[in-house]
Amino acid sequence: MVQSSTSPVNAFHAETSAQKRALSYSNTIHQLFNSVFQQKMPADRIVGEYFRANKKHGSKDRRVIRESLFALFRWWGWLKKVHVSTEQDESWFAVLAVVAELEGHSWSQFSEAWQGFANQSATFKINASTQPMPTVSDKCQFVQQCFAAIVFQEQDLLPQWFWDVTNIDTKHELALIEAMSSRPPIWGRAQKRSAQQLSTELQSDNIDANTCEFFSDSVNLGHKSINLNAIKAYLQGHLEIQDLGSQVIGQICAPKADEQWWDTCSGAGGKTLQLRSLMFNQDDNGSGTIIASDIRKKPLTELMKRAQRAGFNKISTSAWQGDTLPVSAEHFDGVLVDAPCSCTGTWRRNPDMRWLDDVSVVTDKQALQLDILIRSAKAVKLGGQLVYATCSLSPVENEQVVNAFLAQQPQFILQQLSHPFTGQTTDMLTVWPQDADTDGMFVVKMSRKS
Structure with a gap:
């Protein structure tokens, strides 16, 4: 629960309605921001x-509050050098x-009010940008101009740990930072219809949909928020939301219509549904089946609801x-x-997590990941395929x-893969x-040779 702020916000005098609203927004954002760090809970859950x-907040209020909050986390690597207290001050x-x-x-009416409140201190002189800022480097220069006494670098936007x-080549660092700093x-994926058909239908619902x-x-x-429960294609199971990077994994699996597959850590079943959809596209009467497993039963229940909505049979669960x-x-x-992982590859969707987590989120899962992989490999038949994937970049x-697994399980060999985006x-x-x-995603495909 969000706690009431005890910061001296009343010290800032608001003369106009815009300034009053700016103070109100500031107070709410401040409470939410502090609650994320205090409770160590994801920002989207705190906001929800x-x-x-x-219920008093209208759609415009929610947009200002939500987008400002997540933007704070997106640029916090710089801004934490400026706002070093927990108070609502200049x-x-x-x-x-x-x-x-x-x-x-x-x-702009609210950002101008925030500028005015900030500039009550002789320490700050915040002005609107007079130049476009298309790149992170442009933005870094702007921040440097705003706070000349502090040194900022692009690499600050991701934690040092x-x-x-x-392991990324230095020449690619800036491109990664650029991506991680953007929304x-x-x-989505089309199910039981072509992507072009689905895009046309979604466009008729005023959704900015395009094929890939x-x-x-x-x-x-596109980037606009979507109420899925108001979308006919989603309710009919013809649309599933799944990041393109995540879709790479199912494409690497490349299941055939008559194969038997096991999704060992399925969660609510996004990749299970993708595998079944890829099978269905080859032969809707194929004999292939998928079993989905997880240690939690609730996600498996949700998976079956999604499968039913999509009209997919031959999916079962086994916890x-x-x-x-x-x-x-x-x-x-x-x-x-x-495998369960640190999820560093998804940080652009969850910018708060890069500041809530520490290096242990990466280093403390390796033994578990290897254990799950070794156990799961026992289910692969001779000549079968074993796919290991994470949404980690480490x-x-x-x-x-993977190397530790291959050292212990020499009956498996790596397959050559073609990067779907770079070739x-x-x-x-x-x-x-x-x-x-x-x-960001990682995936390998191994075959059992003996």
């Missing part, structure tokens, strides 16, 4: 609970004003219970291990786990967010 408890208004400029927010556990589009050059069933839904394999050994043509959770050939595929405006 707040709006459910405070520095707080300074970061709100700067965030509005960095994001190009349309509520991330750089310590991520990703909403990606990389996968024949992918749809880009993990202790150490016992929940399926038959040496039975499957393909096994997908989408070799600690990716290459190191490069590799046996350990990392999809970086900048590759195709996606989340």
